[in-house]
Amino acid sequence: MAILTAHGxxxxxxxxxxxxxxxxxxxxxxxxxxIGPNGAGKTTFFNCVTGFYxxxxxxxxxxxxxxxxxxxxxxxxxxxxxxxxxxxxxxEMTALENIxxxxxxxxxxxxxxxxxxxxxxxxxxxxxxxxxxxxxRFVGLRGKGDFLAKNLPYGEQRRLEVARALASRPKLxxxxxxxAGMNPVETIEMMAFIRRLRDELGITILLIEHQMRVVxxxxxxxxxxxYGEKIAExxxxxxxxxxxxxxAYLGRGSAAEAAGLASRQPEAAARAAARPAGRIMLEVEDxxxxxxxxxxxxxxxxxxxxxxxxxxxxANGAGKSTTLNTISALLRPRQGRxxxxxxxxxxxxxxxxxxxxxxxxxxxxxxxAQLTVLENLHAGAYGRSDQPGIAEDLxxxxxxxSRLEERRDxxxxxxxxxxxxxxxxxRALMAxxxxxxxxxxxxxxAPVLVDSIFAAIKELHAAGRTILLVEQNARIALxxxxxxxxxxxxxxxxxxxxxxxxxxEMVRKAYLGxx
Numbered sequence: 001m002a003i004l005t006a007h008g009x010x011x012x013x014x015x016x017x018x019x020x021x022x023x024x025x026x027x028x029x030x031x032x033x034x035i036g037p038n039g040a041g042k043t044t045f046f047n048c049v050t051g052f053y054x055x056x057x058x059x060x061x062x063x064x065x066x067x068x069x070x071x072x073x074x075x076x077x078x079x080x081x082x083x084x085x086x087x088x089x090x091x092e093m094t095a096l097e098n099i100x101x102x103x104x105x106x107x108x109x110x111x112x113x114x115x116x117x118x119x120x121x122x123x124x125x126x127x128x129x130x131x132x133x134x135x136x137r138f139v140g141l142r143g144k145g146d147f148l149a150k151n152l153p154y155g156e157q158r159r160l161e162v163a164r165a166l167a168s169r170p171k172l173x174x175x176x177x178x179x180a181g182m183n184p185v186e187t188i189e190m191m192a193f194i195r196r197l198r199d200e201l202g203i204t205i206l207l208i209e210h211q212m213r214v215v216x217x218x219x220x221x222x223x224x225x226x227y228g229e230k231i232a233e234x235x236x237x238x239x240x241x242x243x244x245x246x247x248a249y250l251g252r253g254s255a256a257e258a259a260g261l262a263s264r265q266p267e268a269a270a271r272a273a274a275r276p277a278g279r280i281m282l283e284v285e286d287x288x289x290x291x292x293x294x295x296x297x298x299x300x301x302x303x304x305x306x307x308x309x310x311x312x313x314x315a316n317g318a319g320k321s322t323t324l325n326t327i328s329a330l331l332r333p334r335q336g337r338x339x340x341x342x343x344x345x346x347x348x349x350x351x352x353x354x355x356x357x358x359x360x361x362x363x364x365x366x367x368x369a370q371l372t373v374l375e376n377l378h379a380g381a382y383g384r385s386d387q388p389g390i391a392e393d394l395x396x397x398x399x400x401x402s403r404l405e406e407r408r409d410x411x412x413x414x415x416x417x418x419x420x421x422x423x424x425x426x427r428a429l430m431a432x433x434x435x436x437x438x439x440x441x442x443x444x445x446a447p448v449l450v451d452s453i454f455a456a457i458k459e460l461h462a463a464g465r466t467i468l469l470v471e472q473n474a475r476i477a478l479x480x481x482x483x484x485x486x487x488x489x490x491x492x493x494x495x496x497x498x499x500x501x502x503x504x505e506m507v508r509k510a511y512l513g514x515x
Contacts, residue, residue: 003028003172003204008058011044018044020228026206031198033207033215036225037472039443042208046174050082051075081170083161085177089149095160096145099132102167139163154293155186172204179214181294191218210317249511250474278306281435281466287336289326296322298490304468309461311469311477314487315511320470321363324437328360329353357434365420369413373404376412376423380430397426400456418449439470454480478502486510
């Protein structure tokens, strides 16, 4: 019997269709995962189920009861609870108090009863306290009820967040990346814990998770989204071998190409073999970067030579964008070195990194939506004073992206997604970078626009530009790159020429959790 059913669910944000005509059926007391590349619509669907967003079309039913239009608290009362991608505990409250907050929907005593300390109120409080202690024991936090949430180790904070969700007595529990940032031991323990939730408490689990080994190891059924649409559904084995899934994760093209089985060597790899490597432009050595307690990069090392395109590929959550943000000084590593032509960059601030010649095209474009195209491009040259050089570079950008010249006086927020990506790239080029960092330039773009963006990247490369490219679309990244690094859960697991990586079955395994 299905506990949750979505029929034709559609959610839009302006002109962007985040979830499109989605049909999903989650069986009672099952572990069901929803996976897909960045921007596929996974968390948006969770937000539609839990009442944070309201779908414009379709229906979502929980035990045959419509959820459409219900507020998050009403959804919780019905028996649905969730955790979040980023931990959202009350840091200054104790572990016990955090769980008591989760029990609030089931408490009946009002303000008067609380003030007068009526017998009913005292009984409710005692029962709630006993239940909170029981949940602490169940999640493995016995004796830690008086610890402030912020003082618990990261893995225990994750368990506490689940305990708080359990306090509302859910029949359906939505877990959004529960193993994010965990080390291998913690990840295995969390997998066993999720099984216990289903087996011992009878709770249905709906899971979003970027670690494919986790998904394949605990799921009974998997739904795959791409660009907001369901492209596949089935058992873990069926999903691992589905050509549509392989394309979604590794890039558009034939299934054989996407799986890394194509026989021809790409042009970029052939060029790399024929061209001597220049001096080392960038050197990242044994870098460890954290988000709070999350150990995001675990000893990452890589080099980029002058004139190369080097790509970082890997599944969602592998640490690709974190690597770029560490190089750009948007994040500070706790350990390791980042050097530009031998000079250590770790002590510099982001604007000083730009002045040194390292410029990033951020994930999601992040243009100045209220400014015109021309104003955005001039913003990229903010730190420069050489007006003739700025004018010359502006013409180079217009030559590379003719659409931008046609729309030079248009407000940037009205551009298409592909044009905004062109603008973000052009803005970075206006800083005249020695090293260009590009973060997911294909994200959210239709295939024809992806081809256009990557044609521009190839043209920049041909002109001698040095580029470090983060890209989830492995197929197209390896077509333009000279060399590549494969990241998995914050570690470099493979490095080789782009041509060899295209042939390597380990690339597909890294994306799809095949052991």
